[in-house]
Amino acid sequence: MYPDHNSAIAEILKTYSKLTAEQYDAVLSEQERTGKSLAQTAIDLDLLDDQELLQQVADYLDLTFVDVFPAVIPDNLKTLLESRHAHMYGVFPYQEEGHELKLLSMDPFNNSVVEDLSFALNRDISLVVADPDRIAELIDSVYGKESTSMEDAVEELQNIAAADNGEKDLEALAEEAPVIRFVNLVLEQAIRDMASDIHFEPFEDVFRIRYRVDGTLYEMSPSPVNLAQPVISRVKVLASLNIAEQRVPQDGRIRMTLGSRPVDLRVSTLPTQYGESVVLRVLDKTVVNLELDSLGMPEKIYRDTLNIIKKPNGVFVVTGPTGSGKTTTLYSCLKILNREEDKILTAEDPVEYEIDGIMQLAINPGIGLNFAHALRSFLRQDPDILMVGEIRDLETAAIAIQAAQTGHLVLTTLHTNDAPGAITRLIDMGMEPYLIASSLEAVLAQRLVRTLCRACKSAYVPDTATLQSLYPKIPDQPTTFFKLTGCDVCHQLGYRGRKGLFELMIVEDSLRTMILNRAPASEIKRRAVELGMATLRQAGTMAVENGLTTVEEVLNYT
Known part of the structure; x- marks a missing residue:
């Protein structure tokens, strides 16, 4: 029982059980001899029974313990969890209370179960301690045994x-x-x-x-x-x-x-x-959460983004390299804007996720249907909001800005390293600065960095060289960072999941003047920071300080 959590079980046996020091030492000696888990060794030595240990585990984790299972599982309870989730995480639905789903767990020590399923099911998850063998039987009887290996x-x-x-x-x-x-x-x-x-x-x-x-x-x-x-x-x-x-x-x-x-x-x-x-x-829409407030934006950037996309017209650009989550961000914005009173048209290459109520078009350059052609046609369809998968050339950029100037909100993407770089990119395409200055509302730059596996990450005190690589000025206070280790949960990679880093540049009047004067991106960035813009590197540093990712990831992606 619980073979992967001997250190926690040792703490439980010392603190929560009634074992004497001699009995505890006997468990350790026998466990070393047999190689069994500490929990199973204590049970085999008749020092406590299964139910006592499970109750102690629940007390240690501050969870509920149940030893009585319903004779009949209601159908509505079974359907709250997919078979693959039940088998993968060793959980079974026990009780539904409002937005919360309580799950019997074969491994209540595994914190990633709550995190992963909360994200996948979009609801609050709590674990309940119960006999792992009984839970396994329930999973197999209700969801069937796992398929062929x-x-x-x-x-x-x-x-x-x-x-x-x-x-x-x-x-x-x-x-x-x-x-x-x-x-x-x-x-x-x-x-x-x-x-x-x-x-x-x-x-x-x-x-x-x-x-x-x-x-x-x-x-x-x-x-x-x-x-x-x-x-x-x-x-x-x-x-x-x-x-x-x-x-x-x-x-x-x-x-x-x-x-x-x-x-x-x-x-x-x-x-x-x-x-x-x-x-x-x-x-897979069940993995990609198309909710803007679930993308991990800082509260200020989230609120500012909401205000920007609710403007009646203008251009909102999301920028970053391929695979940085730009499309997910745009879809999340469209989901908020998708109202009965607005007509929304998108041109995509290709259509990745279908959204009810939105007219989506997949471009086909082979027959001449490129982004520019699609945009030009959109303007004859009486739209309110347009989404263009990517601005790749001057023609597309010109039509997008024309659409914004004639009362439409345009969402689109560019490939640049940071938010100020989007302005330089548009000018390099051939766009006149006065058109950019009058139409561009904001640029959101983003990156995805891998997050440390919560099951195995380990703390360390960074050396001076590491701190110098991350901070303009080394902090006076001692700093603790986390590094990857690797375990079965993360396939020995040390990382599990990804987190977005965001840099939002709102185009205010002083920035519009700089655009008109063709100021270089470095000067625009300096002014944007003075106005309160947090850079991608600052966002990454915050993620490192919070134990979410590594210094190497941040230096690699920002």
């Missing part, structure tokens, strides 16, 4: 691939049960790990499958190269692509349900030396 699926798939000898056509091979099962397991694992992308990569001697989690790629166990053909064929069938065509890139989309969860996957194939490389972008 990945190892079993690989073995089945190898048998199919070895027996094929090229006799079956690709479409028939893609419909074989082991192929379907393996691909489903890969997708389910990606969803469980909250991966943003899945990479299928054939090489000469191995078939590599990798997930991108929190911006970093990590690899599943390498698979035999003969699995590549059936697996990639299966993905192409799901995406309605031509599986016989392997000479040119193809793009498609998969819409499927994993468990009870609808998931969209954007599919891209690329012919390479040893076969087709396939990348799936996971578009």
Whole structure:
């Protein structure tokens, strides 16, 4: 029982149980001899029973302990939790009270359960201590046992691939049960790990499958190269692509349900030396929280952003590199602005998430439908609010500013390093400074940095060199930072999840004058800081001080 929490159990046995010092020493000696957990060792020595220990765990964690389970689980309670969440976190719904969901937990020591499920379910979560074996039985009886292991699926798939000898056509091979099962397991694992992308990569001697989690790629166990053909064929069938065509890139989309969860996957194939490389972008609205107040903005930036997007006209730019969360921020803004009395049109490349009540258009440069063409057409559709996925050229920028000057609110993105850099970028495109000064309301620069795994991060006192890299002036007070360690919860990466860093530059009158005078970005930035703008580096430093991320992450991304 609780094998991963021996240090906490040791504290419980010393503080909350009635064990004597001699009995406690006996537990330690026996545990060292057998290798069992401290909790199980104490139970095996008959020094306390399961129920006593569970009550002591609950007291230690300040949680409720229950030892009586309902004979019949109400259907409405079962549906509050998905099967994958129940199996992944070892939890079972116990009680619903308003916005709070109480869950029986097989591992009440794991703080990430509350954090992850609060985010995924968008409600308050609290844990209840109960017999882990009984909880496991409930999970299996209500949600079913976990599906075939990945190892079993690989073995089945190898048998199919070895027996094929090229006799079956690709479409028939893609419909074989082991192929379907393996691909489903890969997708389910990606969803469980909250991966943003899945990479299928054939090489000469191995078939590599990798997930991108929190911006970093990590690899599943390498698979035999003969699995590549059936697996990639299966993905192409799901995406309605031509599986016989392997000479040119193809793009498609998969819409499927994993468990009870609808998931969209954007599919891209690329012919390479040893076969087709396939990348799936996971578009999962249950992972991406499209609520502006859930993006982790400081309160002032959140309030200022709300005020900006509620203006009747003007241009609001979100800037940052690819993968910095710009699209998520824009969608979150649109969700707030999505009212019955306003018409909202978006031009995207491609449409990543569908929002009810908003007219969304995917651009297609191959037929001449680019951002500029889409924007020009939008203005004939009597819109109130426009969203342009990205300003890439002068034509698009000119139409966006024209739209703002004729009474429309325009939301868009640019690729620049910081907020003041957006002004320089627009001028470099060829925009006249007076048009920018009269239309631009604000620029929000952002980055995503990986957050430390709460289960294994460790504190340390930074040396002078580390402090000098982060602070213009080293603080007088001693400073404690946190560093990554690595554990099973975070796949030994030391990081789990990501956090946004934000820099909001509101274009006030003095900045408009500087834009008109073509002031360099460095001077605009200096003035914006004088007016109260917190820089990305300052936001990152705050995250380090709060124990959320590492110095290395902040220096790398700001």
